[in-house]
Amino acid sequence: MRYVRPETAEEAADLLGREEGVSRILAGGTDVLVQLKSGLVEPDLIVDIKRIAGMRDITPEAGGFRIGAAVSGAMLGEHAGVKALWPGVVEGFELIGSTQVQGRATMAGNLCNGSPAGDAVPGLVAAAAVARIQGPGGTRDCPVAEIPVGPGRTALGKGEFITSILLPARPAGSGDAYLRFIPRTEMDIAVASAAVSLTLGAGGRVAAARVALGAVAPTVRLVEAAADCLIGTGLGEEALAALAAACSAACSPIDDKRGTIAFRSQVAGVLARRAAAIAHQRAGRTS
């Protein structure tokens, strides 16, 4: 196994693109190192991207923020600007692991791990976040929602890796929230999760909304039918019940050791409803 620590994104993409064996990208390492130690993967090449310029920066951009691929949960959690603009994204990311893990874990890593249960991902999808990707041929932008394509699989091509994620600007009167269900209170993995982002318009009615569900399908799922239940409403009981029903209907989970199909589908709706209420409250505060 070779370990390399390139200085530029181009160099990293070149190394990854030319590697004929198994390669892994190392940022926080909270997934990769566990996989290595358990013998799940035996990579030929490890490319550490932490030293590449900008990887650990949080930069204001067009009213939003660009988050470097190696920014840890602890760094993001201490950034007042991001927390004020996208509290739901930050709270989802901060649920991952322990304090120690938060010192290293990254959002981009959580996204690229490809788990439908990743806690950072539904919030990013609801936020319509955009990933910037470096490949051997140059850079491209891709909506976060389109990165995961199946459990453990992403839309990234040979040699490609994420260098940053853009959390976009949003109007006043916006709020977002993320909730997950775990059997414990921490140190666990989502059995079902929901992120809701919404913007209030005239008369306190919902002008725009995005709803994303986690752990209830092969990938984190953007549920437009659920968002439609909110848009134009004042988030009354009826709208919230419709939201829950739409979310439950959108689930296609599996029965496994963590939960049943029926449980996940029912609870995803409950979580979406509760998250919408929190997002609504937050939106009211910023309007």
Place this chain on the structure above:
Amino acid sequence: MALDSSSKRVFKVVGTRPPRPDGVDKVTGRALYGADVSAPGMLVGRILRSPHAHARIRAIDTTAAEALPGVKAVVTARDFARLEGDKIIDMGEDRTSLRDVRDNCLARDKALYDGHAVAAVAALTPEIARAALKLIAVDYEILPHVIDVDAAMRPEAPVVLAGRAHENVPGGMSPNVTNHCEFGHGDLEAGFAQADRIVERSFTTAATHQGYIEPHACLASVTGDGRADLWCCTQGQYNVRDICAELMGMQASQLRVTASEIGGGFGGKTVVFIEPVALLLARKSGRPVKIVMSREEVFRATGPTVSASIDVRIGMARDGRITAGEAVLRYSGGAFPCETVDMGAQAAFACYDLRAVRTLGWNVLTNRPKEAAYRAPGAPQAIYAVESVVDELCQGFGLDPLEVRLRNAARKGTKSSYGPTFEAIGLEATLEAAKAHPHYSAPLGPGQGRGLSAGFWFNFGGNTSVSLSVNTDGTVGITEGNPDIGGSRASISLMAAEELGIPYERVRATIADTSSLGHNDVTDGSRVTFAVGLATIKAARDAKQKMCARAARIWGIDEEAVLWEDGAAKPSGPNAGDFPPMTLAEIAAVSFKTGGPIAGHNEAHADGAGVSFGVHICDVEVDRETGATKVLRYTVIQDAGKAVHPDYVEGQMQGGAVQGIGWALNEEYIYGEDGRLQNAGFLDYRVPVASDLPQIDTVILEIPNPGHPYGVRGVGETPIVPPLAALSNAVSRAIGHRMTRLPMSPPRVLEAINAGR
């Protein structure tokens, strides 16, 4: 010694709370655990495990692994010494078959569960060892498997092991049924005829793991002249020595076993898994070999508790009197026979004074890892089922569950459901204390429920050796042979200080290796503070007698004319002579001139451990939309006999409650259709984390055990018994539906809520 003095005795040191003697080492990382010992030239040992739940091993080809550079030894079951038949090893509270231990350490003809060890390698590095395991070719013939205890009892079930049934198992049953037991007395049908209401329910509980933080680890070294040393993490180094010596064909005297500091045991480290394998590898390679289990190996291949299926039928009169109780218990201790169901069948109704009671127990083989003891083995499951049905009857009659338990409580003179007549016991006092506790009368909010359960454990004494040396500077060293899993070094030191009349700080207790002290039974059965404490008190009395003799010699008077009081030898009265008292330090300082070193010792089999009872009260709130249970308040009330070091007693009570809460709510071994364990790690095997729990409140009662000079009873096991029913009763009351299956994980609770909508 006057045993009745215990209730009136005023203690000076016992009952205080000095800082724990192992605390600084543990928080600074100095403590040496099983994996912390190393030796020059040491090799890394690794174990190959069956990926199949049940498979015949047709052949194992190790030639490619042996040929890999850096591999120094490969072993299989064929490397063990030949056993002439079987041999039953007496482990004190428990007994085990040597053949089963051997076949569990390395599978012989069949792999009996996912994770069963089949071969092992010793290599220069972990990487080489891992590569070598991949080169071992095992020719498996996959056999049908059975995981569920009820399924395994059916006549058509796959047979795990044939020919293992005890004589009292009726013919025609599946060969998987190995043990049968029956306890009880009275006319059951007459009792049920007197009942105004009879409730009959069936329950299941999942296998749960002890969840100790430290994985099993050991270092073995075998010399060319047949001597061996073994350092390991264990609850009983003498038992490890006896088993390993037999399996290696060695004399016990030639194998020295040293117990490391221990990172949790709870019963799970009373047996051997890797130690005989490390010895085989060390002998074959000629070099020291260290084996450290991974967490996955701990879950797949060390002992969880039994899984259980239980039917309970109880009749109650309108006034709350229980007229009859009956239980049938089906336990599976995995792929080898075990007797845990006997303890469950004895414990099931132990809290009650019943005229008609009967329990039947069956042990059944399944393709699961061999059960190991886990805190009060067998009792939590049985008492969960009984206490659930009692709670349902209380609800049905609108009776207070504490009043009903008081009305039926076992007391002094009660003929217990398992035979013996109880001596002085603390159940009534414990129930009264629960009734008086503010928790029991605190109001509940909507969606909340309160559950209550009593619990019981036998406790054990057993074989014990203690040596106590009086140092010339007036300090005292105690050598004892039981690894400290629950504060025993502190408790033993406190009892020695009390008896000798010296400050606690002058005493240090050390745990000896097997060559340095006579035999000690395993640290189990809540025996150590009781039995080793008893032996320590007797060893101290032995030393006191010798110190009195030294004083008599110095003073030139008869030994009989000297007594020990307040930490000093004194003339017994005016007629004996007028000499100022000589303290322990003064006598010790001149000991070399008065006859040589002074030491006391005691070797005995301790009886009279004294049974223990506890009552737990639990408040929960259930989220009716997700099925999640939050424990809001929890109170443990228990009779400790005498709390030698109350901090540790409270810690035992809290720790047992926490493990029971985990068992009740989320912990379970989950198997796939293929018979493989799906949650071999702490992510999906969910023990509670700190944020899941409220502060566990404790109330210690002290009803002295007549069998101990200070009144001590074991306290470590009883607290895991009541939580299962306390939680289940609380959840059942909160959601208005009787829960009968553990764990009450959120999907199961939500399903029950949905069914009632």
